[in-house]
Amino acid sequence: MALALAILIWAIVLASVALFTGEFGWFPPQISEHGEAMDAQFNLTLIVVAIGFILAQVALGYYVWRYRDRSGARAVYTHGNAKVEVATVLITAVTFVTLAIIGQRVWIGLHLEDMPEDAVQVEVTAQQFAWNFRYPGPDGKFGKTATRLINDQLNPVGVDSRDPASSDDVVTLNRMAVPVNRDIRLTLRSKDVTHSFFVPALRFKQDTTPGLAVPGHFKALKTGEYEIACAELCGLQHYKMKGFLMVMSDQEFEAWLKERAEF
Ligand SMILES: [Cu+2]
Numbered sequence: 001m002a003l004a005l006a007i008l009i010w011a012i013v014l015a016s017v018a019l020f021t022g023e024f025g026w027f028p029p030q031i032s033e034h035g036e037a038m039d040a041q042f043n044l045t046l047i048v049v050a051i052g053f054i055l056a057q058v059a060l061g062y063y064v065w066r067y068r069d070r071s072g073a074r075a076v077y078t079h080g081n082a083k084v085e086v087a088t089v090l091i092t093a094v095t096f097v098t099l100a101i102i103g104q105r106v107w108i109g110l111h112l113e114d115m116p117e118d119a120v121q122v123e124v125t126a127q128q129f130a131w132n133f134r135y136p137g138p139d140g141k142f143g144k145t146a147t148r149l150i151n152d153q154l155n156p157v158g159v160d161s162r163d164p165a166s167s168d169d170v171v172t173l174n175r176m177a178v179p180v181n182r183d184i185r186l187t188l189r190s191k192d193v194t195h196s197f198f199v200p201a202l203r204f205k206q207d208t209t210p211g212l213a214v215p216g217h218f219k220a221l222k223t224g225e226y227e228i229a230c231a232e233l234c235g236l237q238h239y240k241m242k243g244f245l246m247v248m249s250d251q252e253f254e255a256w257l258k259e260r261a262e263f
Contacts, residue, residue: 002068006061013057020046031201031226031247033219037106038203045099052092110204110217119183119217120253122176125157126188126195126208128235131228131243132156133176135257137168150191157191170260174243179253180223186216198231199245205231220247 030039123134123142134157136142143159143166150158156173159166178184188197190208198205202218228243248256 002065006065009057009061009064013054013061017050017054020050027203028201028226030203031220031222031224032203033221034106034109035201035203037109041099041103041106044102048095048099111206111215113217115183115185115217119185120178121185121187122178123157123187123189124176124197124208125191126197126230126234126241127152127156127191128193129230129237129241130156131174131176131197131230131241133172134159135170135172136165137170137257137261139165139168141165143167143169168261170257172260174228175246176228176243177246177248177253177256178220179250180220180247182250183217183219186218188214188216193234194232195234195241196231198229199226200229201226202245207232220245223247223249 027039030036032038121136121140121142125132125134134142144163145158145166146160147158149155149160157171159169159171161167186197186206188206188208189212190210192210194210195208196205197208197216199218202220204216204218206214206216208214224247226245226247228245230238230241232238234241246256
């Protein structure tokens, strides 16, 4: 019986490893400047965790078998082994702190890196259950907004039309266009609850929090249409909160924006 249980544990380990190495239901191909570094960091973490997981589960199966029920065997009381415990905690701590420090570089590139002057600005405002995108227009300045002006149908982010800077602002719903190979500077906001702006192809995911303007940064290297998902359970229709990122050439982007400005 003990051997059967041990073999079952090892079989589950093998199946889990096969699921990961086979990359079933894996990420879509990445298209961003930071995507490669993100994937490298992700894979490194996965490999380190996998080694720990396999070692622990193989040992678990071994102990299940080694200390199986045998006639005449008596249980022994033990206080444990302080040295082994301290060593395990230290190894785990050092491993994860090191991984976190390595990951900081990638994270800084996505959030805090200085951007060139000509970066394209987009303000993302999440709400239950949609994405609003605002572009500053030719003046490069976002106009003022006010909560009291918010109207879900007519003025979803509450743009104040009395502010001259807001007259050329463009607001779109669930579709965000960006030019390819250009730095995109994001400002992420939420109107109601916590959402999470997730573009799997960019390997970009950031919570949007009411009351905060969270900066973000990416550069898409390939044209096409990609999924934007909400990665935070935000209410009953969370599953419907889907948008599209359209990466296009500079000319196509200018034309797209102009078309929306006239509308
Ligand atoms: Cu959401």
